[in-house]
């Protein structure tokens with residue numbers, strides 16, 4: 001409770017410090033843009049003690065906001081990602097207290113705008129990680145139907161490398177041939193979540209959250225042309241094709257994700273025609289995806305040592321030479337190299 005008081009106190013210091021600049025905020029006509037949540041505060045002024053009169057229960061807050069309250073105190077020191085879109089506290093004399101506070105605390109009112117598919121993503125919105133969603137995907141039990149309307153092909157080009165398992169790592173996207181400087185377009189309407197630089201991976205990349213609940217990632221760009229938080233229509237040029245990051249030859253690395261989980265873009269888009277496989281909806285088969293992931297997790301490799309033979313390795317791991325050859329796409333006569341990794345499961 002002491003911590004909460006400190007938080008509220010520091011908020012109020014900020015508030016008071018910014019009082020002189022507050023006029024433009026207070027004169028905003030709220031009737032034109034009614035707040036989502038309005039709390040009644042029994043307060044005559046801006047004294048700290050008065051804040052304890054804030055009645056959270058009476059405000060009938062949505063579930064996502066309820067955790068921000070302890071007793072009758074609003075916690076503003078919580079994770080920025082968990083902050084609500086809008087939270088407005090009106091004092092009895094008509095002042096709007098908290099609408100002002102978060103803006104001044106974080107210096108960016110866009111944090112309090114509505115992001116695409118916000119409730120689906122539990123209000124998690126950050127530019128720090130491509131997949132900040134923890135086990136949200138794992139908590140799904142039923143297949144998901146995603147509306148596909150409004151799709152625009154990000155780049156017309158042939159596939160140079162498909163989605164799927166590459167020797168020792170998962171390739172979570174589809175690589176499409178583009179030239180440096182080619183326009184890369186937003187697949188659906190949405191909002192820019194990340195404009196990033198990852199020298200050993202994506203290079204320059206853009207992550208979009210779409211209104212249909214999908215997220216797309218565009219990697220190896222020569223130049224991103226959008227800003228974080230920017231809203232983009234479908235087909236908007238979000239960057240230029242390139243060869244940055246871990247890339248040999250200019251191409252677009254395109255990922256499609258749902259709650260952080262990568263889906264195979266070739267299941268969604270027919271890259272030979274540039275059209276959707278189903279222009280109405282895409283069904284994410286949760287059971288099949290979880291099964292595929294379990295199989296990936298079960299994969300096992302053996303590092304070849306001096307004297308190893310295929311039959312010896314097969315015996316050791318309780319499998320057959322034939323199975324090993326299938327798994328590794330090699331012939332039974334293949335000469336093993338020391339240090340080479342052989343998939344055994």
Ligand SMILES: [Zn+2]
Nearest residue numbers: 173174175253
């Ligand atoms: Zn790639």
